Amino acid sequence: MESKVGRLLNQINEPNDIKKIDPREYRLLAKEIRQFLVHKISMTGGHLASNLGAVELTMALHLCLDFPNDSLVWDVGHQSYTHKLLTGRKEGFDTLRQFGGMSGFPKRSESNCDAFDTGHSSTSISLAIGMAKARELKKEKNNVFAVIGDGALSGGMAFEALNNAARLKSNLVIVLNDNQMSISKNVGGMSKYLGNIRTSTNYTEFKEDVETKLRKSHIGNALADSIKGAKDAVKRLFVPGMLFEDMGITYIGPIDGHDVKQMVSAFESASKMQKAVIVHVCTKKGKGYLPAEEDPSAFHGIAPFKPSDGTLKNKEKYLTYTYVFSRKMVELADKDEKIVAISAAMPSGTGLNRMAERFPDRFFDVGIAEEHAVTFAAGMASKGMKPVVAIYSTFFQRAYDQILHDVCIGRLPVIFAVDRAGLVGSDGETHQGMFDISYFNSMPNMTVMAPKNVLELEKMLEFAAGFDGPIAIRYPRGKAYTGLKEYDTKIEYGKSEKITDGVDIALLAVGSMVETAVKVRKILLQHGIDVTIVNARFVKPLDEEMLSDIGRNHRYIITMEEGILTGGFGESVSHWYQENAPQMPFIRNIALPDKFIEHGSVEMLKKKYKIDAEGIAEKIMDFTGALYQ
Numbered sequence: 001m002e003s004k005v006g007r008l009l010n011q012i013n014e015p016n017d018i019k020k021i022d023p024r025e026y027r028l029l030a031k032e033i034r035q036f037l038v039h040k041i042s043m044t045g046g047h048l049a050s051n052l053g054a055v056e057l058t059m060a061l062h063l064c065l066d067f068p069n070d071s072l073v074w075d076v077g078h079q080s081y082t083h084k085l086l087t088g089r090k091e092g093f094d095t096l097r098q099f100g101g102m103s104g105f106p107k108r109s110e111s112n113c114d115a116f117d118t119g120h121s122s123t124s125i126s127l128a129i130g131m132a133k134a135r136e137l138k139k140e141k142n143n144v145f146a147v148i149g150d151g152a153l154s155g156g157m158a159f160e161a162l163n164n165a166a167r168l169k170s171n172l173v174i175v176l177n178d179n180q181m182s183i184s185k186n187v188g189g190m191s192k193y194l195g196n197i198r199t200s201t202n203y204t205e206f207k208e209d210v211e212t213k214l215r216k217s218h219i220g221n222a223l224a225d226s227i228k229g230a231k232d233a234v235k236r237l238f239v240p241g242m243l244f245e246d247m248g249i250t251y252i253g254p255i256d257g258h259d260v261k262q263m264v265s266a267f268e269s270a271s272k273m274q275k276a277v278i279v280h281v282c283t284k285k286g287k288g289y290l291p292a293e294e295d296p297s298a299f300h301g302i303a304p305f306k307p308s309d310g311t312l313k314n315k316e317k318y319l320t321y322t323y324v325f326s327r328k329m330v331e332l333a334d335k336d337e338k339i340v341a342i343s344a345a346m347p348s349g350t351g352l353n354r355m356a357e358r359f360p361d362r363f364f365d366v367g368i369a370e371e372h373a374v375t376f377a378a379g380m381a382s383k384g385m386k387p388v389v390a391i392y393s394t395f396f397q398r399a400y401d402q403i404l405h406d407v408c409i410g411r412l413p414v415i416f417a418v419d420r421a422g423l424v425g426s427d428g429e430t431h432q433g434m435f436d437i438s439y440f441n442s443m444p445n446m447t448v449m450a451p452k453n454v455l456e457l458e459k460m461l462e463f464a465a466g467f468d469g470p471i472a473i474r475y476p477r478g479k480a481y482t483g484l485k486e487y488d489t490k491i492e493y494g495k496s497e498k499i500t501d502g503v504d505i506a507l508l509a510v511g512s513m514v515e516t517a518v519k520v521r522k523i524l525l526q527h528g529i530d531v532t533i534v535n536a537r538f539v540k541p542l543d544e545e546m547l548s549d550i551g552r553n554h555r556y557i558i559t560m561e562e563g564i565l566t567g568g569f570g571e572s573v574s575h576w577y578q579e580n581a582p583q584m585p586f587i588r589n590i591a592l593p594d595k596f597i598e599h600g601s602v603e604m605l606k607k608k609y610k611i612d613a614e615g616i617a618e619k620i621m622d623f624t625g626a627l628y629q
């Protein structure tokens with residue numbers, strides 16, 4: 001693959017510049033874009049495969065739309081790289097997903113051609129309906145297009161939106177980018193339906209052909225009308241997209257999503273109809289780069305790699321919490337046949353693929369449907385099963401009410417494996433796992449735990465498997481902590497673990513923050529300050545005996561958590577002392593600020609927000625300054 005910006009891409013520096021390109025050169029332009037994407041993403045990492053698949057689709061959209069007047073909503077937004085390129089953001093690719101650099105998702109702050117900031121799945125149709133309605137009310141004239149993948153179409157919100165879209169009286173074009181893939185293979189009834197459409201006759205051509213030919217022929221209109229009636233009755237047998245048509249949404253397709261000309265003509269026709277129209281385009285995830293075509297899941301979100309063969313540049317192997325979780329799940333499931341596992345379209349991201357291989361009948365991928373995943377688990381738990389729902393912290397946000405209403409009220413034994421809890425890094429503000437402590441903490445009947453290291457994750461999973469009630473275990477992305485192995489006391493409900501005994505200052509740390517607390521202690525020791533470290537283990541319920549003890553023996557109490565301050569562990573601890581301590585200790589809560597955290601490496605972000613060891617030690621010295629000057 002060549003790395004330089006090609007001749008045609010070089011001519012595209014502003015929105016709508018693509019319209020100046022000679023149509024005979026579209027194929028070459030698509031090639032240049034792919035070369036550019038592979039080259040740049042090989043250096044920064046990013047969502048390669050989805051973007052390679054959407055090159056011609058994005059070109060066709062840009063040929064039909066007028067930016068920034070028209071609105072184009074990208075579902076999830078991970079496939080918007082070509083859109084960024086065609087709207088004058090070539091240079092941004094040097095800093096893609098890096099601290100201070102260009103985001104990997106659409107961002108209105110980055111360009112007025114980005115209609116909405118996205119990151120979570122299945123929102124595009126709702127957003128686009130909202131924009132179309134606003135356009136109607138404001139009596140404006142512009143196009144509103146949504147691009148949704150077949151994976152994102154498995155999400156409940158997308159179905160809710162389709163239900164609503166059928167009532168639109170003005171134009172809305174929903175482009176369904178069907179590559180038969182979510183991150184892994186796409187699953188479910190809708191995916192099967194789309195598969196059937198793909199393999200059926202192209203009725204769009206057929207329908208027009210039959211009617212036009214009849215009306216033009218000497219058979220005449222009367223016969224055409226009567227045949228049309230009969231045809232309507234039988235067409236359900238083989239007409240593609242009839243499900244959408246029956247709902248009141250016009251269906252066009254399936255169309256080759258790598259044929260710019262075909263797509264342009266479909267988009268132009270679709271944009272003339274005063275209603276919602278679905279244009280179904282079929283694409284290949286990873287198109288044009290063999291390693292990504294062969295393994296689109298691996299190249300969905302990829303770390304920097306060698307473009308020559310697609311192998312990762314950083315060969316360092318390290319243990320992750322996800323891996324430890326996946327291994328332990330299989331072990332637990334082996335011992336207890338009531339244990340089942342549920343994933344919302346992320347079997348490999350959560351490590352549940354191991355469970356899927358070992359116990360295919362007890363593993364369920366429900367698609368991008370976090371709300372359904374949780375209530376489905378509640379149903380199983382109500383019948384005596386022990387479901388483990390493994391979802392990233394950021395995506396569990398979707399299922400707040402299902403956890404609260406369907407699981408917690410009935411105290412059902414559902415285990416929530418909260419992966420990617422804490423800062424995740426380069427995906428940025430839509431993906432940071434910083435709210436889960438607060439939302440799980442707010443739920444009655446919920447137990448919330450966080451392991452300090454890999455061994456403790458295993459122990460917590462064992463504990464949870466034998467626990468009768470809702471329980472969440474949160475653990476972070478990336479390299480797992482393997483230190484402090486010697487601290488492995490039995491997990492007891494609501495009990496913390498003392499790591500070191502010091503004087504005056506106690507650090508009460510949650511999960512990943514125990515490792516940081518050990519580092520903070522080292523720094524403080526250099527200043528002659530020895531501190532007590534407590535591994536909280538449980539965020540909820542609080543270890544009241546420990547709090548009472550620590551409160552009696554320490555003047556300063558520092559809580560530490562990798563989550564937002566509001567509603568978090570620190571606030572619970574402060575509140576407990578307020579209510580229970582005869583004399584209030586000085587308390588400082590170390591947590592993430594009440595704001596959305598941008599993209600960048602986790603290390604940099606921790607430094608910026610002063611939740612790294614140095615930052616925390618500095619805060620502690622400031623806070624306790626009077627004592628130690």
Ligand SMILES: Cc1ncc(C[n+]2csc(CCOP(=O)(O)OP(=O)(O)O)c2C)c(N)n1
Nearest residue numbers: 050119120121149150151152181182183345
């Ligand atoms: C609510 C939510 N759950 C999970 C994800 C993780 N996720 C990002 S992209 C993706 C697959 C999307 O598949 P599709 O829409 O078909 O797009 P493709 O990558 O195939 O182009 C998933 C599961 C997410 N972004 N949002």
Ligand SMILES: CC(=O)[C@@H](O)[C@H](O)COP(=O)(O)O
Nearest residue numbers: 076078119301349420427477
């Ligand atoms: C776009 C999206 O939501 C996912 O692809 C996400 O980026 C995956 O994150 P991990 O890399 O942590 O699995």
Ligand SMILES: [Mg+2]
Nearest residue numbers: 149150151181
């Ligand atoms: Mg897809």
